[in-house]
Amino acid sequence: MRIPSVLIVSAASLCLAAAASAQTTFVDVTSQCGLDSWHAPVSGHPMAPMVGGTTVGDFNNDGWPDLFKLSGGTRPDYLFINQGNGTFLDQAAQWGLTDLNMGSGACVGDYDRDGWDDLYVTCMGAAGVPGNSHNHLYRNNGNSTFTDVAAPAGVQIVNVLGDGFGCAFGDYDRDGWLDLFVASYTPGTKGNRLFHNEQNGSFRDVTHEAGIDAFEASGFVPTFADMNGDRWPELLLIADHGSSEYYANDGDGTFTFSNSTVEDLDVPNAMGLCIADANGDGLLDFYVSDAWYPTLGLGGNRLYINHGDHNFTEEGRVRGCYEDGWGWGVTDLDMDNDGWVDFGATNGWFGQWDSYPSKMFHNLGAGMFADVTTQVGFAYNYQGRTIVHIDFDRDGDQDVILSASGGPLKAFRNDLANGNHWLHVTFDTSGHPGLAPNGFGTRVEVTTGGRTQVEYMDLGQTYLGCPEQALHFGLGAATVVDELRVEWSDGFSTVMHHVGVDQFLELQAQPPLTQTPLHRGQQATWTVTGAEPGEAVVFLYSASGVGEGNRIPALGGLRLDLEPTAQQAGMAVAGADGTAVLTQKVPATTPVHLFGFQAVIQRGVNGADSVKTNAILAPVLP
Helix, strand or coil: CCCCCCCCCCHHHHHHHHHHHHHCCEEECHHHHCCCCECCECCCCCCHHHCCCEEEECCCCCCCCEEEECCCECCCCEEEEECCCCCEEECHHHHCCCCCEEEEEEEEECCCCCCCCEEEEEEEEECCCCCCCCCEEEEECCCCCEEECHHHHCCCCCCCCCCEEEEEEECCCCCCCCEEEEEECCCCCCCCEEEEECCCCCEEECCCCCCCCCCCCEEEEEEEECCCCCCCCEEEEEEECCCCEEEEECCCCCEEECHHHECCCCCCECCCEEEECCCCCCCCEEEECCEEECCCCEECCEEEEECCCCCEEECHHHHCCCCCCEEEEEEEECCCCCCCCEEEEEECCCHHHCCCCCEEEEEEECCEEEECCCCCCCCCCCCEEEEEEECCCCCCCCEEEEEECCCECEEEEECCCCCCEEEEEEEECCCCCCCCHHHCCCEEEEEECCEEEEEECCCCCECCECCCCCEEEEEECCCEEEEEEEECCCCCEEEEEEEECCEEEEEECCCCEEECCEECCCEEEEEECCCCCCCEEEEEEECCCECCCCEEHHHCCEECCECCCCEEEEEEECCCCCCEEEEEECCCCCCCCEEEEEEEECCCHHHCCCEECCCEEEEEEC
């Protein structure tokens, strides 16, 4: 049910807002951190007033987040490497970032699964040469250098006009490899494109075959996120001129255009995006920036509240987070670690929006917000374009970085003093080839004191950049996490109890199916972990090995990873810990060659939500 357009804020809520302002203080520490830098567009930059992006990544794998900042083309872009103490050093030259480019935006993702964050940068041409657009895919070599591989990877020239803006990595087909979407601003140029990762260092343009028809959109910010809980990430494309588009993932490599289920998505000047559970109901909402006309009282940022099955109502105005000047970047964070998602928003344009203050909106609980910008000392009055959350000093509260068009980068340290606890979660999926790097597509539920928070690991895309790739949970006064539930994108789960607070927790994913060696005439054991307690797990094998198998109607058309024809080896019921174990004797007459093994679980109506484990190719030994 949509909340009424007239809302009375209680005195208690106002007290909460005041309390937040007293507990949270943002301090400008830009110079102290070594981040003094300026976006200075080169003469001839065709989109100079609209760009100035910054993005976060851990490029040297030391656990401290780094920053990539676009310069505008008057000098090489910046690469600020965190020195492990909250200060940064520009090492762009050392890493090989020496070109003068009219860059627009950037995103981070380990596209080649080698364990190192790579960097994709949209570009409107070499400095002063518009129309000569060569986007860049900087492959991280793992030795503090990048190599531009955009051309051989097939993602260098996306649009002949060279007007790329935002970009996003995401695993839309859940094959464990990050795909790429690149947004283009000029309608009719066919520049909004989806690229499938071919798992060999290259990408293939699958825009048309995937059912994406966003060629008339003035694309700004794309992102992939599972908005309906079926583990298949949707594609959201936030775009100017009322041309934003929402695509529901069909689970077969295609999407369905679904704007009709999203109320008022035709926002006139939609520019920024972030995704979070704003009202604490366990469903992912999304927040979009727009132009606010203060003299007319029109426009403003939009908050789309999720009601399930891709249905959203727009409630930014009645929830108190809409008034943000000429909005660009937005970000979700928990500024006071109270367990409710807050929003940061930056803005700026000409006329009445020049020097308009960027904003902090504090969540009063259940998705009602108050503007606490002044109370928390958040002062940024430039032509703001990108805003990202980042804990750059690793003290457990979320700091903020902002960058501007033709203006300075600013780093605001969060000096939180209320004693609230927190949990910072990252993912190592290198041991599970079926999961995307850094846990993209993972849903986490954290329960403390009877209340459950939900976060989803997507790129976290904002306008022309992305924040730290981690999930941050504010825990309030809770001194222990009662339950931490990780729902991996393959449908299996990891559940932990009595987890300590105030820690940086890296969760390592392992394939759900394991087995002991197979010897003729001896017992062998197959084990599946991460099932739901009481579920029936069916164990399968194929004498033909591992490969593309048949689709199984009883499993909702799920395709096996066993060469035809798969046979049932047995079944086991998962215990209270989600583990199912099958032990059987390998017949003494079994041929001595390679066999394929996999397990499946039937879920949902007509098996629509069924899942499969990893496939194992193993020899039968004498």
